[in-house]
Amino acid sequence: MQFFIFCKALLEDEAIAKYASDTKSLWHFCFQNGIEAKNIAFDAALAAYLLGPGASGYDAARLLREYSCADFAALCKKLEQELRENGQYALFSEVELPLARVLAGMESAGVAVDAARIERFGQALETRMGELVAEVTAYAGQSFNLNSPKQLGEILFDKLGLRAPKKTKTGYSTNVEVLESLRGEHPIIEGILEYRTVSKLKSTYCDGLLKVVGADGRIRSTLNQTETRTGRISSSEPNLQNIPIRTELGRELRRCFVARPGWALVDADYSQIELRVMAAMAGEEAMLRAFRAGEDIHTLTASQVFGLPPALVTPALRTRAKAVNFGILYGIGAFSLAKDIGVGFQEARDYIEGYLDHYPNVRRTRARLIERARERGYAETLFGRRRPLPELGSSQRQLQEFGGRVAMNMPVQGTAADIIKIAMVHAADRLAREGLRAQLILQVHDELIAEAPLEEAETVAMLLKEEMEGAAALSVPLVAEVHVAENWDEAH
Secondary structure (H helix, E strand, O other), rough: OOHHHHHHHHOOOOOOOOOEEOOHHHHHHHOOOOOOOOEEEEHHHHHHHHHHHOOOOHHHHHHHHHOOOOHHHHHHHHHHHHHHHHOOOOHHHHHHHHHHHHHHHHHOOOOEOOOOHHHHHHHHHHHHHHHHHHHHHHHHHOOOOOOOHHHHHHHHHOOOOOOOOOOOOEOOOOHHHHHHHOOOOOOOHHHHHHHHHHHHHHHHHHHHHHHOOOOOOOEEEEEEOOOOOOOOOOEEOOOOOOOOOOOOHHHHHOOOOEOOOEEEEEEEEEHHHHHHHHHHHHOOOHHHHHHOOOOOOHHHHHHHHHOOOOOHHHHHHHHHHHHHHHHHHHOOOOHHHHHHHEEEEEEEEEEEHHHHHHHHHHHHHHHHHHHHHHHHHHEEEOOOOOOEHHHHHHHHHHHHHHHHHHHHHHHHHHHHHHHHHHHHHHHHHHHHOOOOOOEEEEEOOEEEEEEEEEHHHHHHHHHHHHHHHOOOOOOOOOEEEEEEOEEEHHOO
């Protein structure tokens, strides 16, 4: 007890700066024990993450060895010095360090789920799996284990004679890429793909989520701050970021995430933030005008690339333009684009070249980002986050090409990640400052979710929208779409 009293007094003393190796864990300790910690000044793990985002870990013992420091104080001093030399101290002190407290609060809060609905959904999926097994085995003309790649390969390629991939020592590959390439060649393929989707939803999410529902009916995911090389927050144990959103099955699962009685979920989602960042970085006037005027960027792109007035752009052409828009961000090649949108290689290459011809500043920016990364050895966001890119200096062509794609994408994706982190810090501060009971509970890609008492819901919706749209000043407006509902699917 005396030790606890000492710790509490130390942590609450604003005159004493606290240097820690993992402040998110420290905040958890404080929240659990009613401690109002003050002057948390440094986090060695977060500092080391910014300086070297590709490391496999950032524990203090490892960092002491890596930085050849005799003690923790010397380590923190060295890390702080490097952050300042890199121009990254503001990113550390104003974004990552305060974000650790926000994430600890979100992890502590968790999100409520309707466990009975998850269980019913799991039973429905199990029934569907049985139907698909019967359907697939009927096409095969015999019973076999759909979960066995060896047996499945023998059915597809030996018995049914479908176009086979190169055989390996262990047999035919039946991964999703192979199966996708066989769509339309035999109706058995659709059944197998659906079976895999349904099976994964059942095992990973329905069964998996039910195992981690707390006694209070809430699930608490770990929000990882030091795992991705782009700066994005990841989710684990369980991973709530990979729940499908575009399929009806995925949407049904999201309906199982709910607000507690008398509360609502407030969901704020950035609209096309990465495209907006790209437009701003490239200074592409046509795109900037479209975003400023609130026009549909995918229709505009389709109009530009396909040479049609916007009124004549069909849904199919808009879908292709959307694939090109996002594909360009990730440095997609013609082969991959052709596969994604179901056209020939030459047609896909024409789409990419047409896009870059109509948006020449995007073409120049892509080239400039690669050259800058090659000269510096790293790609960088607008806020100073870096990702080392030794691949650009490799003698292997494939590694060089990979490095080039990352050099084009990381500044855009990383800047978007920085922006939502800034929005999270500002939103959490404002909720506390205005004395609201609402709290942030989830962050998924470009989406931020709060749980609010019903009487606060509209206020919180306005607050999230303002903080997300005001998180960064770019030459293009940031837009956040906000919805209030009882469950995650309806709120999105």
